[in-house]
Amino acid sequence: MEALRGVSLEIAPGELFALLGPNGAGKSTLIHCATGLAQPTSGSIRIFGHDAIGDYGAARQAVGLAPQELNLDWFLTVEETLDYHAGYFGMPKRERRERTKELLETFSLTEKADERTRTLSGGMKRRLILARAMMHRPRLLILDEPTAGVDVELRLELWHYVQRINQEGTSILLTTHYLEEAEQLCDRIAFINDGRIVGEGTSTELAARYGVANLEDAYLALVGRNELSRSKIEVAAS
Amino acid sequence: MSAAQIRFATLWRREVNRFMKIKKQTLGAPLLETFLYISVFGAALGSRVGDLHGIDYVVFVIPGLIMMSLSINSFTNNSSSILQQKFQGAIQDQLSSPASPLELLLAFTFGGFMRGLIVSGLTFVVASLLVDLPVDHILVLVPSLFLVGFFFSQLGVLIGVRAEQFDDVAFAQTFVLTPLIFLGGVFYSATLLPQPYQTLTHFNPIYYMINLVRYGFVGFSEVSIPLSLLALTAAAAAIFAVNLRLFTNGYKLRA
Numbered sequence: 001m002e003a004l005r006g007v008s009l010e011i012a013p014g015e016l017f018a019l020l021g022p023n024g025a026g027k028s029t030l031i032h033c034a035t036g037l038a039q040p041t042s043g044s045i046r047i048f049g050h051d052a053i054g055d056y057g058a059a060r061q062a063v064g065l066a067p068q069e070l071n072l073d074w075f076l077t078v079e080e081t082l083d084y085h086a087g088y089f090g091m092p093k094r095e096r097r098e099r100t101k102e103l104l105e106t107f108s109l110t111e112k113a114d115e116r117t118r119t120l121s122g123g124m125k126r127r128l129i130l131a132r133a134m135m136h137r138p139r140l141l142i143l144d145e146p147t148a149g150v151d152v153e154l155r156l157e158l159w160h161y162v163q164r165i166n167q168e169g170t171s172i173l174l175t176t177h178y179l180e181e182a183e184q185l186c187d188r189i190a191f192i193n194d195g196r197i198v199g200e201g202t203s204t205e206l207a208a209r210y211g212v213a214n215l216e217d218a219y220l221a222l223v224g225r226n227e228l229s230r231s232k233i234e235v236a237a238s
Numbered sequence: 239m240s241a242a243q244i245r246f247a248t249l250w251r252r253e254v255n256r257f258m259k260i261k262k263q264t265l266g267a268p269l270l271e272t273f274l275y276i277s278v279f280g281a282a283l284g285s286r287v288g289d290l291h292g293i294d295y296v297v298f299v300i301p302g303l304i305m306m307s308l309s310i311n312s313f314t315n316n317s318s319s320i321l322q323q324k325f326q327g328a329i330q331d332q333l334s335s336p337a338s339p340l341e342l343l344l345a346f347t348f349g350g351f352m353r354g355l356i357v358s359g360l361t362f363v364v365a366s367l368l369v370d371l372p373v374d375h376i377l378v379l380v381p382s383l384f385l386v387g388f389f390f391s392q393l394g395v396l397i398g399v400r401a402e403q404f405d406d407v408a409f410a411q412t413f414v415l416t417p418l419i420f421l422g423g424v425f426y427s428a429t430l431l432p433q434p435y436q437t438l439t440h441f442n443p444i445y446y447m448i449n450l451v452r453y454g455f456v457g458f459s460e461v462s463i464p465l466s467l468l469a470l471t472a473a474a475a476a477i478f479a480v481n482l483r484l485f486t487n488g489y490k491l492r493a
Contacts, residue, residue, distance in 0.1 A: 029493070035334040038493035057336040065334050071327030075256050087248025088335035090241025132331070 004029055004040070005195040013048070013139070016162070016172045018182035021192035022223050027175045028068065030192070031142050035065045048139055061089060064138030068145045068175075070125045072117040078128055079104070079113040082135050089136035103131040106161070123154045130158065140171045147178060159185060179216050189215070191222050198222060246341050249332060253349020257315055264315065265357060272307050272361045276300065276368060279425055290427050293456050297372075300365045301452040302424030304358045305386055309447070312354030312387050313394040313415060316346055317407045320398030324491070333492060339485035343395065343478075350391040358383070372456060378463060379454025385470045386447050392477040399484050399491060418444045428460055446470065 004026045011017045019027050032038035034045050034052055045052035050059040072081060079100055086096040104110045107127040112120060120128065126146065133141060143162070147155045162185060166172050176182055182189050183203045191199040191206065199206050199222065203215040210221040217229050239247070257264040280296030287295040323329035332342060365371050373379060397410045422444035428436055439445050446466040453459035459466075485491065 032493055036492065037330055037334055039488050057338070060334060060336045063334070065330075067327070067330060069327050071330050073252075073323065073328035073331070074326060075259055076252075080255070084248055084252050085331055085335075087244055087251070088332055088337060090244045090336070092239070092244060 002195060004033070004043075007043075007192070007195070007197050009190060009197055009200075011140070011171055011173060013171055014166070014169055015188065016166045016174065016186045018186035018189040019173060019175045019192055020177075020179065020182055020189060020219060021175075025192045026195040027192055028144060029195075031065070031067075031144050031173070031175070034059075035063055035142065036060055037065075061136070062139045064133035064136065064141045066130045066133040066141070066143045066146055068148065070122070070129065072120075072125060072128065074116065074118040077114050077116055078109055078120070081117055081128060082132055085132045086135045091136055099135060099137075103134060107131045123150055126150050126154065126158075130161070134165070138170065140173065141165065143172065143174045145175055145177065147176065147181060155181075179219055183215050191219070193222055241336075242341070245335070245337050246345060249337060249341060249345030250348055250352075253315075253319060253345060254352050256319055256349070257353045264311075264353060265360070268307055268311055268357045269360055269364070272303050272357075273364060275303055276365060280369070290430075291458050293458055294369070296369050297456060298427075298452070298458075299425055300361075300369065300371055301455040302422075302448045304361050304365070304455075305383075305448050305451040306419050306424055307361050308354040308358035308383060308387050309390040309419065309444075310354075310411070310415065311357045312350040312390040313397070314350075314411060315353040316350035316391055316394030317398040317401065317410065319349065320346060320395060321401045321404065321407055324398075324401075329491065333488075339482060343481055343485045346395050346398075347388065347391045347478075350394050351387045354387045354390065355383075358387075373454070374457035375454050378450065378467070381467065382447070382450035382454050382470070385467070385474050386451065389447075389470065389474040389477065392474065392481055395481050396477060396484070399481070399489065402490075418442055422448050423460075424448060443469075443473065 007026070007030060009030075019030070021027050029038055033040045034047065036052070036056055040053070045059075047059040048062050050062065052059040076084065082100045082103060083096050086099060091099070104113055107130065109124065109127060109131065112124060117125065117128065130143075130146060133143075146162075147158055150158070159181070162172060162174070174182065174186060188201060189203055189206060190197050199209055199218070201209065203218075206218045207214050210218040212218050212221055212229075213231070217226070217231070220226050220228055276296065276299070279299050284295040284299075289295055290298045320329070323332075362371070397407055401407050421439065422442050423439065428439040428445060431439060446461050447470060449459045449461045450463065450466050450470065453463055
């Protein structure tokens with residue numbers, strides 16, 4: 001089965017880019033191809049000039065992935081999770097220790113440092129996954145639905161953090177089902193559907209392209225569900 | 239240390255750390271099991287059996303038990319570790335790192351090898367305290383133990399990569415590995431078996447491994463040592479090549 005077809009996408013250094021699409025559209029497959037978790041049968045992916053297949057070492061070194069699933073190792077403590085990840089990326093011990101301390105504080109996990117990951121709450125696991133992705137100081141951070149299932153407080157906390165690291169120069173590729181999240185945070189947005197990029201631009205440009213008022217309506221037009229538009233919902237009488 | 243050395247050391251450290259965190263299960267239980275084998279087959283039955291090929295029965299059995307603990311622990315560690323990480327998705331953290339397929343494979347291999355070595359080493363120490371265990375041919379014993387540990391570590395990796403559920407690993411261990419080990423002559427000499435079982439034993443690869451280790455300890459073997467070493471080296475190299483190919487292609491590891 002062909003999961004991606006003729007996808008052509010370019011993310012500029014320092015950009016905050018959103019990839020939107022329905023479930024099964026190919027978002028995660030695209031991310032997995034860029035990070036080595038899937039092997040494309042054809043085509044090429046270049047990350048800061050490094051071929052993601054031929055020169056995978058340098059390409060992966062530049063990428064940090066916070067996946068959609070809470071894929072933490074149950075045997076490890078919070079601190080070990082960060083330390084081992086940095087070790088996989090060749091970071092020396094002293095630097096690992098300092099970076100671990102810094103990220104534990106940033107993500108309010110210091111008190112949980114010695115606890116095993118399986119004892120953490122869902123929100124804490126999500127924080128840890130983001131900290132882990134940041135551990136080796138990637139130039140491109142890929143966030144695959146980072147706010148799925150998290151409470152409002154943590155979602156906003158993550159938004160602030162994402163914006164801050166983007167301003168510090170980290171490029172970010174974000175996939176999300178929350179359109180307001182993409183609209184609020186991202187410079188550019190692409191729609192992916194059925195393995196193809198079907199639209200790309202700012203939210204205003206995408207709305208104009210589909211001849212609708214906003215990004216959400218453009219998305220609904222993409223998936224052929226215009227009848228669900230909020231403009232067609234009757235407001236309850238007060 | 240270079241970045242590649244740090245990477246490999248970390249991958250390997252994770253594997254060792256995993257079994258050290260549950261050492262009652264990964265080290266304690268196999269040690270107790272081996273101690274019970276020595277007690278039952280050595281102390282209880284050994285006095286009735288007397289000796290085999292001029293060797294005290296308990297001394298005849300112990301090299302096989304050491305080989306058994308090395309092989310089963312190397313195998314179990316790697317098959318469980320890989321399957322658990324696949325199950326949790328945690329293996330993605332390693333697969334999306336700059337580590338090469340060779341680094342990943344060797345780290346898993348030597349993780350299991352280390353557990354096998356610790357359990358078999360402790361078995362040797364305990365056995366040496368209980369009986370007078372000779373080491374007649376150390377130059378055969380050391381490479382034999384290394385090859386046996388390496389082979390079963392690789393086999394564990396292979397089964398762990400191929401497995402889709404815990405049942406797959408249990409099946410390989412319970413219905414394939416354990417019978418082959420028990421029927422390979424850990425507790426007896428194949429020369430005592432009637433036909434056709436004596437001939438059939440020669441088709442069991444583990445029979446040759448047990449004989450290599452036994453020869454290293456007590457200087458007795460029923461098979462050709464150079465030929466067995468050569469065959470074991472070839473088998474270990476072959477399974478390593480298969481695993482490296484699986485890791486390179488990402489078989490059941492990458493989508």
